Amino acid sequence: MEPPKIWRERREKYLALGVLCHDCKKKNFPITQRCPDCTSGNIEEVKLAQTGKILYFTRVSQTAKEMMFYAPYIVALIELDDRIRVTGQITDTKFEDLTEGMKVRMVFRTLSKNGEEGLIGYGFKFVHI
Numbered sequence: 033m034e035p036p037k038i039w040r041e042r043r044e045k046y047l048a049l050g051v052l053c054h055d056c057k058k059k060n061f062p063i064t065q066r067c068p069d070c071t072s073g074n075i076e077e078v079k080l081a082q083t084g085k086i087l088y089f090t091r092v093s094q095t096a097k098e099m100m101f102y103a104p105y106i107v108a109l110i111e112l113d114d115r116i117r118v119t120g121q122i123t124d125t126k127f128e129d130l131t132e133g134m135k136v137r138m139v140f141r142t143l144s145k146n147g148e149e150g151l152i153g154y155g156f157k158f159v160h161i
């Protein structure tokens with residue numbers, strides 16, 4: 033991932049933040065300046081739920097250069113307990129042991145690495161609970 037992109041997304045990736053709209057009361061991810069549902073600017077950054085369930089998952093073997101260090105890895109669509117849907121890597125669990133509907137918890141881990149001495153990107157992944 034390019035350094036400017038890591039910098040732009042640091043708050044939502046590092047702190048797992050989304051936005052809560054005070055007008056329509058909906059929570060969204062990623063962080064936006066206006067509510068994607070009602071376009072209100074009356075929004076506040078809020079922490080996302082830390083647990084959820086797997087909706088779908090797949091194994092990734094071929095990926096971007098900075099991610100090849102981790103391949104193959106598992107990516108899943110997760111529905112957090114606050115109904116927000118996010119994609120994220122599943123870690124510390126074998127592909128064969130995963131099932132749809134399985135409960136997961138957010139953990140903070142290394143996400144990408146630009147070469148041996150390059151910039152390391154951190155963010156959230158998910159582990160089975």
Ligand SMILES: [Zn+2]
Pocket residue numbers: 053054055056057058067068069070071072
């Ligand atoms: Zn809204």
